[in-house]
Amino acid sequence: MKDKVIEKLTSLFKDNIIEVSEFRGELTIVVKKEKILEICKFLKEDQELSFDYLVDICGVDYYREKNRFAVVYNLWSLKNKFRLRLKVYADEPDLVVPSVTSVWSAANWHERETFDMFGIKFSGHPDLRRIYMPEDFEYYPLRKDFPLQGIPGSIPLPGQEKVKIQRD
Amino acid sequence: MEEKIEKVIESLGRRNIETELGGDPLGTEMILNVGPQHPATHGVLRLVLKLDGEYIVDAVPELGYLHRGKEKIAENMTFLEFLPHTDRMDYLAPLSNNTAYMLAVEKLFGIEAPKRAQYIRVIVSELSRIASHLVWLGTFAMDVGALTVFMWCFREREKILSIFDLVTGVRFTTSYTRIGGVAQDITDEAIHAIKEFIDNFPKELEQMEKLLNKNRIFIERTDGIGVITKEQAIDIGLSGPNLRAVGVPRDLRKDEPYLVYNELDFDIPVYEEGDCLARYYVRLDEMRESVKIVRQCIEKLPSGPVNADEPKATHPKKERIYTKMEELIHDFILTNFGGTPPVGEVYHAVENPKGELGFYIVSDGTGYPWRLKVRSPSFTNIQALPLMLKGYMIADLVAIIGSIDPVMGEADK
Numbered sequence: 001m002k003d004k005v006i007e008k009l010t011s012l013f014k015d016n017i018i019e020v021s022e023f024r025g026e027l028t029i030v031v032k033k034e035k036i037l038e039i040c041k042f043l044k045e046d047q048e049l050s051f052d053y054l055v056d057i058c059g060v061d062y063y064r065e066k067n068r069f070a071v072v073y074n075l076w077s078l079k080n081k082f083r084l085r086l087k088v089y090a091d092e093p094d095l096v097v098p099s100v101t102s103v104w105s106a107a108n109w110h111e112r113e114t115f116d117m118f119g120i121k122f123s124g125h126p127d128l129r130r131i132y133m134p135e136d137f138e139y140y141p142l143r144k145d146f147p148l149q150g151i152p153g154s155i156p157l158p159g160q161e162k163v164k165i166q167r168d
Numbered sequence: 169m170e171e172k173i174e175k176v177i178e179s180l181g182r183r184n185i186e187t188e189l190g191g192d193p194l195g196t197e198m199i200l201n202v203g204p205q206h207p208a209t210h211g212v213l214r215l216v217l218k219l220d221g222e223y224i225v226d227a228v229p230e231l232g233y234l235h236r237g238k239e240k241i242a243e244n245m246t247f248l249e250f251l252p253h254t255d256r257m258d259y260l261a262p263l264s265n266n267t268a269y270m271l272a273v274e275k276l277f278g279i280e281a282p283k284r285a286q287y288i289r290v291i292v293s294e295l296s297r298i299a300s301h302l303v304w305l306g307t308f309a310m311d312v313g314a315l316t317v318f319m320w321c322f323r324e325r326e327k328i329l330s331i332f333d334l335v336t337g338v339r340f341t342t343s344y345t346r347i348g349g350v351a352q353d354i355t356d357e358a359i360h361a362i363k364e365f366i367d368n369f370p371k372e373l374e375q376m377e378k379l380l381n382k383n384r385i386f387i388e389r390t391d392g393i394g395v396i397t398k399e400q401a402i403d404i405g406l407s408g409p410n411l412r413a414v415g416v417p418r419d420l421r422k423d424e425p426y427l428v429y430n431e432l433d434f435d436i437p438v439y440e441e442g443d444c445l446a447r448y449y450v451r452l453d454e455m456r457e458s459v460k461i462v463r464q465c466i467e468k469l470p471s472g473p474v475n476a477d478e479p480k481a482t483h484p485k486k487e488r489i490y491t492k493m494e495e496l497i498h499d500f501i502l503t504n505f506g507g508t509p510p511v512g513e514v515y516h517a518v519e520n521p522k523g524e525l526g527f528y529i530v531s532d533g534t535g536y537p538w539r540l541k542v543r544s545p546s547f548t549n550i551q552a553l554p555l556m557l558k559g560y561m562i563a564d565l566v567a568i569i570g571s572i573d574p575v576m577g578e579a580d581k
Contacts, residue, residue, distance in 0.1 A: 020231070023512040024275055053418075054405055055517070058541040060530055074515060074543070078402065078416065080214065081423045106405030109551045117239075132232040132580065141240060148244050 001082045002027055013039060026085060033071075033088035037098040037124075040086070043075065044103050051075040051084060054100075057110035059118035063144040069120055071097050090120060099125040101125060117142035178509040184461035197225070200562070208311060208566035211576030213550065215565075222561045227554040231547075234580035242540035246506030247273045248347060248483070250540070255341040257544065258578040260303050261296040262342045263332070270345040270528035271426055272516035276509045277347065277481045285349040285474040286427045291362065291465045292335060292344065294458040294516075298369070299328040300521035301451045302571075308448070308570040309380060312389040317376055324372055326364050334358040345391045346483065347507065348476030355495045359466060366459050366466075373455060380448075394568035397442060404552040407545050408523025409450045410572050412440035420519040432464050444571040451573075483505040506535020515543075522546050522573055546579040 002022075007098055009029060010017050016039070019030040030031060043051040056074040067089035075084045090097055099122035101107045111122045112131040119140040130137065139146055139154060203214040212233035218226040238257065242250045254269045255262035267289045274280065282291070306321030329339040335358045336344040336351065344351050396406070401414045411418055419436045421429040437453030439446035476482055484495035485500055511533040512560045517526030523545025530539040549572045556568050 024278070024514050026514060028513070053402055055524065055541040056456075056526065056528070056541070058528060058543075060539045062538075072541075074528070078418060083515070085513075103404045104405065106548060106551065109547065130232075132235040134232075139239060146240075148240060153534075 001080050005029075005082075005084060008046070008049065009039070009043075012042065025143055026083065028087060030087045032104070033090055033097050034045055036071075036073075036088050037103070040073070040100045040103045043084070049077060050079045051077045053078050054104035054106040054110075055083075057100075057107055057114060059114040059120055059142070061118060061142065061144045067091065069095065069112060071074040071076070073100070090148060095119060096121045096123050098123050109121060116140070119143070202565065204230075209569060210307065210574055212580075213569070213574060213576055215569075216555070217562070219558075219562060222563070224560055224562060224565065226269065227557040229553050231580055234576045236581065239540055239579045241544065242537055244536065246502075246535045247509075247537065248506070250537075251345070252341065252343045255343055256577060257581065258300075258386050258520060258522060258525070258546070258575050259340075260575055261293075261300040262294040262340065263292040263336075263344055264518065264520045265525065266301075266342060266345040267293045267427075268516070268518040268525045269527055270347060271518060272514060272529055273347055273509075275510070275514045275516045277478070277507065277530050278510070278529055279348050279476050279478045279481055281349045281476055282473050283470045284353075284472045285476075287465050288335075288350055288354050288474065289345065289347075290427050290429065290432070291354070291462055291469075292332070292342075294461045294465075294478060295328050295331060295362070297458050297521045298455050299325050301455050301491045302328075304451060304570075304573045305376065305448075305522075308567075308573075309386070311566045311570040313385055314379060314383065317379055320372070320376055320379075331358060331361050331365060334361055338508050346415065346475065348478050350480040353474045354469075358463075359469075362462065362568065363466060366462050369459055372455065373452070374443070377452065380399075380496070387445065387494050389564070389567050389572070392441075393444045393560060393564050394571055395441070395443045396552060400555050401442065401552065404555060405548040406523070406552050407548060409454060409522065410523065410549055410552070412436065412438050413446040413450045415440040418488045420517055420524060420576060424517070426516070426518060428465075431468070432461050434461050434464075444567050447571045482508075502535075508533060508535060517543065520545055522575060522578065523549060525578075542578075542581055544578040544581060546574045546576070549579075550574050550579055 006020055013035060016032045016035040017029060018032060021028050043049055053076040055076050058072050060070040060072060062068055062070065069090045071088050073086040088097055097120060099111055109131060111125055112129060114120050115122060115128055116130040116132055117140060134155060136153065139151060194209055198219045200217045200219055202217060203209040204212040214230040216228045216230065217224055238253050241253060251266060251269060254265040258265050302321040302325040306318040309317035319352045332342060335354055336342045396414060398414045398416060401411055402416060417436050417438045422436055434457045437450050439449050479498050484499055486496040489499045509531045511531060513530045515526055515528040517524045525545055526543035528541040529537050532538040557565065
């Protein structure tokens with residue numbers, strides 16, 4: 001199954017596949033973010049592969065110069081009982097990744113969560129709102145430059161004025 | 169005369185509903201807010217409903233009232249230090265969560281627990297599956313009006329909590345597993361208590377079923393209510409008993425066998441209807457299968473150590489720390505800096521009582537996870553709620569929310 005996925009993807013999307021790696025028996029394929037929607041659509045609709053079940057989407061902040069943010073897609077094929085991890089990289093200021101909600105509706109909340117926690121925007125998402133944090137919250141808490149204890153005053157107590165903090 | 173009346177009404181301050189509500193004087197469409205503080209939402213789930221009379225036109229679930237930032241916390245502590253936080257996610261089945269988390273960490277470190285520890289983990293996760301389903305059954309039956317079942321379920325669950333007390337030392341927030349094993353070996357007293365429980369439990373379950381299976385009120389409130397089709401369920405990513413209630417036989421214990429599940433004989437109950445009643449039957453059958461698994465595990469339980477011999481990853485025994493230099497050094501290093509896993513990323517999922525619970529860990533080679541993502545089943549199950557609610561009456565709301573078994577500690581993380 002592993003070889004089939006790699007073979008099909010590399011033959012169809014040649015230059016858009018950046019890296020194929022394996023760790024502890026798990027297959028990870030890094031692709032170009034512009035092509036993610038197309039690749040997901042192919043993976044789902046291909047009769048043989050049929051990755052019809054989206055398990056999870058999450059973001060990662062690597063906190064480095066290039067390829068700082070990653071969006072990780074965790075797919076499952078009900079037919080083949082096979083797991084596949086797709087990964088795209090994105091950088092500021094163009095922190096936009098095409099949304100895959102049109103392929104799996106399950107992506108809706110997972111992408112909202114990723115947006116809420118990392119500030120990664122998903123183009124074409126029907127309802128990109130914050131999911132956990134208050135709507136007027138100005139930061140992205142799972143980024144590495146957000147402190148663990150939070151930013152004092154960023155969530156005002158009832159009846160309290162919001163404290164503006166100058167960031168350098 | 170009419171003019172006069174109108175003038176009087178105007179002077180009384182009557183509002184012109186027709187113009188104010190935009191030509192909908194009867195207000196057939198209405199927005200209703202349910203929760204976050206509502207007994208039927210099982211925690212702090214908030215739902216905004218759009219109603220047409222008594223029928224639900226649309227529903228928007230809102231999360232975040234229990235968001236504690238578990239993933240951020242995880243990045244700032246060693247792998248073992250995060251373990252107690254997993255208790256507080258799905259707080260109805262903490263032992264399943266402990267097992268799930270440790271399996272992911274062990275996969276990252278590349279170590280495996282000894283056979284005896286694996287069997288113990290299976291026993292405790294299946295017992296917590298029964299405990300979780302009992303809470304679900306009790307509250308679900310209470311939601312639709314059967315109060316006795318609730319009492320009976322909690323009585324049985326109490327017995328399981330007492331068993332946990334014997335096995336782990338605590339009843340509820342267990343933190344029982346360790347990297348490469350479990351905190352302590354299972355005693356003969358605990359095994360005896362488990363045996364006694366699994367011998368009695370099927371009879372008790374039958375009694376509960378007798379109260380519900382032919383109960384007209386229960387059947388009418390659940391049969392054909394909250395239907396979701398197979399295609400919708402796969403598309404929205406339902407998992408666990410909710411997915412098996414629409415006819416998809418997906419169970420990670422069979423599909424991706426972990427621990428010793430491939431050495432055990434059990435079935436995956438699957439129902440086709442996809443309504444509240446099917447979800448009820450799936451969970452009841454699952455409890456019976458769990459009893460079967462626990463019984464086999466107790467028969468097969470091998471002797472031997474319960475902790476892997478991996479000094480660079482697992483904490484040494486207390487008595488050895490005080491007497492041996494090597495162990496003292498390892499304990500110091502592991503406690504202060506954590507074990508050092510290889511650079512890489514792993515995902516490991518287990519079949520939790522609620523569905524697929526997975527941990528995705530990105531490691532940069534230090535003792536702290538660089539990123540830890542929890543794939544919680546309740547999160548995706550709640551996402552499917554609008555699909556189940558649309559078109560049903562507001563009285564069905566409590567039955568439908570109850571039937572998908574959400575735990576907000578897990579959905580909000």
